[in-house]
Amino acid sequence: MDYKDYYKVLGVERTASQDEIKRAYRKLVRKYHPDVNAGADAEQSFKDVGEAYEVLQDPEKRAAYDQLGANWKEGQAFRPPPDWDEGFEFSGGGYTEADPNDFGSFFDELFARQGRASPNMRSERQFRAPGQDHHAKIVIDLKEAYQGGSRDFTLRAPELDASGHVVLQERSIRVAIPKGVAEGQHIRVAGKGAPGFGGGKPGDLFLEVAIKEDPAYRVEGRDVYMDLPITPWEAALGGRINAPTPSGRVELTVPKHAQAGKKLRLKxxxxxxxxxxxxxxxxxxxxxxxxxxxxRALYEQMAREIDFDPRARLGG
Incomplete structure (x- = not known):
């Protein structure tokens, strides 16, 4: 999908307040509305303005858009970098899958709303109600997934300041990481969501777990893959070798005549x-x-004495 500059669509600066964005939207809606503008490009412009406003009028979507779009230009092929949302705290039901080929869909479906309130909203009615749950993504090391532990994470939540600009408020939270937590699972931190109304209970914080990429290992669900270097003679003769793993060193048996790419399973x-x-x-x-x-002499001796052509099956 291609990146769209929503600020350019609405004709406002990136520093515009929410009120300025709303005024620009209303002006352009009147200009491009099909009832008053029959121009060839009016319908598409009307849709583009609506798409831009849908993202920029919402403080959480706008904060996500600003974070993702800082280094992109209009029309460039857009791919969100991995774990861009680490520590990004928001209200609502969590992330949803968006159409990877539709930039508007990406932001329209980024948050599962489930009736959430906007950040900084306060009820003017006096009643007792629980606070909303919040969500964020944390990235842990593979070792922490194996062993569990406890450490601090910094979360960033978008809010509106007194002048109507979106700002990110940071907070630090200590999280107990359970042993064996897998990619995509959620850790619930009771009472760390939004405060309740009228003395109601605060909401909970749900942390979606991602496992940091490790140059030595690849994670697929609960299975872990590692590339294990061996020598040519270990591959030819087989034998026992010592190898590191995330849970400690183990001894492995390499079978005779082992080929590159063969998988040894450690149940x-x-x-x-x-x-x-x-x-x-x-x-x-x-x-x-x-x-x-x-x-060099050993390699030359092998070349003379070992009758082997790895390309024999290619024919020709």
Whole structure:
């Protein structure tokens, strides 16, 4: 999908207040409304203005848009960077899947509203009501998924200041990470959502867990994959080797004549849980460099004495 500059569509600066955005929207709606403008481009302009306003009039959507769009230009191919929403706190039901090819859909469906109130809204009626639940995404290390633990996270919640501008308020919260938490699961922090009204209970905070990318491991559900380097003689002769894993070092048996890409399964060594995942060691044959005449001579001896053509099956 292509990036759209919603501020340009409405003809306002990025520093515009919510009132300025509303005034610009009303002016352009009157200009492009099909009842008063029969121009060839009026209908599309009317839709674009509505799409831009749908995002910018909402403090949470606007904050997300500003965070994502800071380094993009109109018409550029747009792909949200991984974990862009880490620590972004919002009210409502959580993220939803959006059409990856539709920029407007991405922001229209970013939040599952479920009847939520806008940030900074205060009820003028005096009644007792619980506070709204809040949601945010946290990124943990693979080691924390295996072992659990406790640490502080910084969350950023969009609010309106006194002049009607969207600002991000930060807060720090200590979170107990349960052992065996998996990607996409939620950690509930009781009472850390929005405050209640009239003495009502505060809402809860639900933290969606993402596992930080690790150069040594790949996570798929509760299963974990690692590339395991082995030497050519270990691949040819087989044997026992010692290898690191997220839960500690283990001994693995490499079978004779092992090929690159072969997976060795370690049952139950994935992310812990009621049904723990497995760990898969994917063999990767590493060729030693020639750094001495003796090493060169050994390679030349193998070339003479081992009758092997890895391309024999290609034909031709």
């Amino acid at each position: 139950g060594r994935g992310i812990p849980g009621k049904r723990p995942g497995d760990l898969y060691a994917v063999l990767k044959i590493v060729i030693p460099p020639i750094e001495s005449e003796k090493a």
